[in-house]
Amino acid sequence: MAPAKSQPSTPFASRELNGEVLLEELADLRNAQVHQKHLSDLVVGLRDLEGVRVSEASQRLKSLAANRFSGTPALASLLVRWAAKLKVEADVPLLIAHFERLAVTSAIVSAVRRASESLKGAR
Amino acid sequence: MSHPVSDETQDHLQQWPARARKLFGELMEDAGSDLQREFIQRAVAAAHTPAEVHAFADALRGMSDEEAYASCTLHDDAPDDYTVSQLLRAEADPLFAFELKGGTIEPNEEEPAPEPVPEPVKSDAPRLDALGFVLAKKKSSDSFEAPLSGAPRPKSLDWNDLPSAKPPPPKKEGPASAGGTRFLEGLLAEATSALRISWKEQDIDSPGGLSLADALASAAGALSRGIPVPCAIGPNPGDHRRFVVLMQLNTSGQSRAWQLYDPFTAELVWANEGDLLMKRELPFANKVNRRLTRIVLPQSLRAAF
Numbered sequence: 339m340a341p342a343k344s345q346p347s348t349p350f351a352s353r354e355l356n357g358e359v360l361l362e363e364l365a366d367l368r369n370a371q372v373h374q375k376h377l378s379d380l381v382v383g384l385r386d387l388e389g390v391r392v393s394e395a396s397q398r399l400k401s402l403a404a405n406r407f408s409g410t411p412a413l414a415s416l417l418v419r420w421a422a423k424l425k426v427e428a429d430v431p432l433l434i435a436h437f438e439r440l441a442v443t444s445a446i447v448s449a450v451r452r453a454s455e456s457l458k459g460a461r
Numbered sequence: 462m463s464h465p466v467s468d469e470t471q472d473h474l475q476q477w478p479a480r481a482r483k484l485f486g487e488l489m490e491d492a493g494s495d496l497q498r499e500f501i502q503r504a505v506a507a508a509h510t511p512a513e514v515h516a517f518a519d520a521l522r523g524m525s526d527e528e529a530y531a532s533c534t535l536h537d538d539a540p541d542d543y544t545v546s547q548l549l550r551a552e553a554d555p556l557f558a559f560e561l562k563g564g565t566i567e568p569n570e571e572e573p574a575p576e577p578v579p580e581p582v583k584s585d586a587p588r589l590d591a592l593g594f595v596l597a598k599k600k601s602s603d604s605f606e607a608p609l610s611g612a613p614r615p616k617s618l619d620w621n622d623l624p625s626a627k628p629p630p631p632k633k634e635g636p637a638s639a640g641g642t643r644f645l646e647g648l649l650a651e652a653t654s655a656l657r658i659s660w661k662e663q664d665i666d667s668p669g670g671l672s673l674a675d676a677l678a679s680a681a682g683a684l685s686r687g688i689p690v691p692c693a694i695g696p697n698p699g700d701h702r703r704f705v706v707l708m709q710l711n712t713s714g715q716s717r718a719w720q721l722y723d724p725f726t727a728e729l730v731w732a733n734e735g736d737l738l739m740k741r742e743l744p745f746a747n748k749v750n751r752r753l754t755r756i757v758l759p760q761s762l763r764a765a766f
Binding site for chain 2: 353356357360361374381435438439441443445448450452457
């Protein structure tokens, strides 16, 4: 019997996809000085992907990396890596959600760092 | 009179605090027609917060069925620039469709409620995927009852301002927290403006704030929609020492675990919900900050998510 189509592949089924994995990616992007605006642009750029076939989604991710985000190699590299991991239809919305969460988390962490100066006892 | 509620809506309602569930019952009771009740249910099933559902129900109440149907569903005339994702989500989420078509809701943030009845969060898993909840009878607007009641709902029923089981909050403009400072709200609004998220910062277990159970219930809703939730931690209510972020919620059987991230120490930890509610210790290296003291909840997720 063929596996259910709705089951995401391993990287997307990981409990840490939007935890440890996301934070590692965020740290890499931060070290590479990728701006929040690029992440927000990426979220917008990925909206059309939901519902498209895996092969097309993968192709579009690579296209985004090669064109729109060619000036931000760290982000482009991340897109290409994830494009290669897309295996089944269920992976696509999970990847979109992952990048949305990456963008929001980046904004939140940035705001938290700035706000911490207001907190007594914050380091 | 009680109205039938779908299993999916019921799943979400079980994550709401008791007062918010009571509010839901009243909103269903006050709704002008079966169509409005259906939309309210579906907004709940789509993981909107109690405040958003409340505001949505208020907006619906003044509409006829024809107006409500037109405002909350996308038809063949949907503009070409709507994405597939938007169309699918709008199909399942009438509040999303309402906003996509230009409707606005204003979750109430003004007056406190008089009688807090905090209740521990039940341990059901949050439902993540609203897209599976596709409308089965969306073409039957003619068969729904006529509107409408029109009477505005008392603001005191807004779940956003549920007080804790402490004395009533001082009635004044601005923040209710110690020191009168909302540290994060503005910064977050600025940082997430491109993503169209607005935020509300509320103390936990302080006068005028939320109970921890209520705060976690709201945070669960936000996380189920992919929005991490910033919090402050400290030794006592009102004593905010450090900001952390609630990253994920994981449910296993009857227990729920929250993943917390401290951006300053880079600690990423899992904490049992039961332990969080005990307020004795957090699993960070620094044991002084043993409880959540403040939460910043996303309020309005326009067309971004």
